[in-house]
Amino acid sequence: MLTYLPPSERETPPPPSDKPWLLLLLCVFWVFPGLVGHDPWKPGELETAAVIGRFLSGQHWSLPFFGEQPYLIAGPLYYWSAALLAWPLGKLGLAVHDAARLITGVWTALAMWGVGLAGRELFGRRQGRVCVMVLIGSIGLVVWGHHLAPPILTLTAFAWLAYALAYARRQPLLAGLLLGLVWLVLIAGSNLGQLGLAVLMAVVVGALGPWRRSAYLVTLLAALVIAIPVGAIWLIDLVRYDPAAFAQWLRLFAFGPYDGIGSSAWLGTAGYVLAVVPWFAWPALPLACWGIWSNRAELGSQPKLLLPLIMAGLGLLWLLLAGDVRESDLLVLLPSLSLLAGAGIDSLRRGAAAALNWFGVMTFGIGAALLWLGWLILHLGAPASWGNALQAASPAYEPSWHFGGLLSAAAISALWCWVLVRKRPLGRLAVTNWACGVTLLWGVLIGLWQPWLDASKSYRDVVMSLRQALDQQVPPGCIAGEVSTSMLASLDYFAGIRLRSGPAAAECSLVLRQGTPPVGSWIRWEGQRAGESRERFYLIQLPEGGGE
Template sequence: MLTYVPPTERETPVIPNQRPWLLLLLCLVWLLPGLVGHDPWKPAELETAAVVKRFVDEGYWVLPRFADVAYLEFAPLYYWSAAIVAWPLSRLGMDIHDAGRLVTGLWMALSLWGIGLAGRELYGRRQGRVAVMALIGCVGLIIWGHQLAPQVLLVAAFSWHTYALAHSTRRPLIAGALLGLAWLVLLLGATWGEFLLALASAVLLLVFRPWRRAVYLTALVTALVISLPLAAVWALWLHQFSPAAFQAWWRFDALGPFGGLGSLQLFHSFGFFISTVAWFAWPALPLAAWGVWSNRRQWSGPAIVLPASMAALMAVWLACAGEVRDYSLLPLLIPLSLLATAGIDGLRRGAAAALNWFGLMTFGVGTLGLWLCWVALHFGVPPRLYAWVNGMNPDHVPSMAVPGLLFAAVLSVVWWRVITRKRPLGRLAVTNWACGVTLLWGVLIGLWQPWLDETKSYREASVSLERKMAGEPGSCIDASTAPDAMVVSLDYFTGLQLRRVGIDACRWQLRQGPPRDGEKVIWEGGRRGDQRDEMFYLLDKGATRQVLP
């Protein structure tokens, strides 16, 4: 229940002595689970894994591609960094996707470092760690912070972008260099759309007094001098390497959610942004709203102006975009987490207690459910729960992974110890929420990673098709109508020759969905646990009759 307490009777929150290594440990436990030990998962990891494999094997790093088509939804910086790490580790026996996924952990570590510095710069000592916990507690970051996917660069770039802006009035040259590097990450690793958003948020600050100074202009000029010429190198390189690919990128992908300069897209389906941000940015969103309201007398100060103007501009940008996906909201998590930091110590006791209780119940019950389902799957009790879990993947053969089991058990015990610690109630709620997110993700990966791998990986289906085609060396497969996920999986896991253009010379055709009368089927398969809804067929285009294997 929300109750009003007069300011004279409110308790002044006493910030206890905090050990930085505990925050580092929490970040590590949040970061590491799920980075290695599983195949590329649908939907986003397959394309990235295939691109990185092409870079490692072929060495042509200018054009991201899989099969025989370019993949230019994002610029290549993430693929470059993943290939740099994967090249030596793959020669030591590590899978390319596991080695590449370690880069996601490194970029996320940079993100947490950047937002921690921004929180300390804006709100003072001991506040940066609150910003870090608010960020890792966001529901939408759980998946994207652990995937083999370039979207993680959005979080890293905007974390350091925000820190550089907060730091720009004190040390303009250093801040300008950091700002330029952050913009370079967006230009070389995301799209020009995100860069223009960052540039607009920086220019917007000129309206406010703390940044209406010549030193701030020095920082902006320094950033532009660093970022634009280096980013132009890749664009010119791509144009020289493949003018057709450059034209496709320029026309359709250069502006990200807004399409390209040849096909500008505006205003996506109404309601998607509002409905998505409600859960994607939880609990930073309501805490940010409270942070703005509780500091309404300091709205003109840098601590509120910077993140609030960024959040408002990003909201308008997302509302006007023509194609918005959930990962498009990743940059918004940065200013919302900082605004949450601004009001966390002044959070009303009733609201803080409600958030704390909701977090404990949500993650406690969720973790208990994961344990109960795991026990049912491995020991068959209770029978009804076993039948339900087993029905989702009947082909799964339970095997007890001792390291994962021990990790999940230790994490559960440590979580119980953490939630019993006494802290100021606002910080307690944020800390417990971040620990709860870490617990649920860690237990999910520790107990269920083998099961998830079977249901989300296309490896078995791809290898099965390759065996079937072993007697047809050099034959190409028409994949023009097949879904991207299966095509990319075949390109990554096999050496089959796939084509999406110039398909007339291909005798075989890969297609999803039941074959028609008169078509000859030489192979069929799909992901384990999903073969009822997603089956693939290899057809002989030259045959006129259907022969089932």
């Protein structure tokens, strides 16, 4: 039951003696698990790893590419940064995908920093911390914050967009430099649709309160001077190097969820957005709604509240109008919702805060306990029926004690128990315990179950099996193929196998396909991932006269 307390009786924020290193420690425990120690997984990691591998082997800098085709779903900035990190770490023996995935942790940490700075700029000292807590606790960020894929740039860009616009009230020129870097990240690392949204947010904010002055024009002009000339270098080089690839990008991918010029997509996924946002942005969304409601009397007189409100409103409208929204596109909402949530945390009513705290502690505590119990059942084999069921879900996994992951999961579990006994104002306590609970569940899942998950998700074994079969083919010749994008990328990344398509495929005597082979065809090899019944691949030898 929600209980009203007058402002004079509400708990006050923690004193300045709060230790910021505890937040940094939480961020480290949230970011690091899952970045190393497993092969690329679906969705997106396999394609990203293949593109990074091609860049490391000398692919032209402006064209993301794998197999025999461009991969233009996003700009090349993420691949550049990942390749720059993977190159030296690969020399030290770290796998390319593990080394490259660390860049996701870097971009995620930058996003947290941006949200923290924006919260402090808008609401005052110590308020940035609670905004970061809300961001860390957002359910939808868990996967994308540890994923080898470009969408994490969306989160980072819009986090720093919020800070740049908030900072523009005090330092227009420096804010313009930051804003220009944000736009540059979106040009080179995302798509023109998100760039247009970021520009629209900056223009609309310029019509509000302290931003509505001539100094704000300095911010916008400085941003344009930085973003447009530098960002155009990539597109100009792409046009010169491969005009066909540029035309494909412009026609199909230039505007992100709105597709491209040749196939613009509108109003096709509004129902999907409304269905996914509540869990993707939980608990940031309900806390943001409370932040708006609790400060409703100040919205007109406090532009600092209007900034995240306008960003959230325009972001949601942008998603509702789009026709091809993917889950990763929802990352545009998380920075602004986290800021709005921070505006109302200290006025959160006791009953609501206690309910959120109790729900988080029970949910994540029970979830972590079940993960521990399942891991013990799998490795001890008792009860046998449960152990066999877990083993059957990932047949390629060979039970073994991975002491590094075990110690990591135990340390995170112990720290979570320690956090529960710390005293804080109830609103901040609920948010802190929720963020720590998300960290606990993710840390235990990765620490204990990552090898089990990797065995069921990796394409490495099936690709290397095909590689061995091809090594016995004399001469090997070329291979045509019609397989999934994930398998196509896996062939390129793990074994350097590149399938031909189109007119060039007519020269090949081998064809790789998936599904059920035609009756009477000459099957030279077939395989599938262990435990996978839907994706079965086969290699067909064509007769000398052509045809199957």
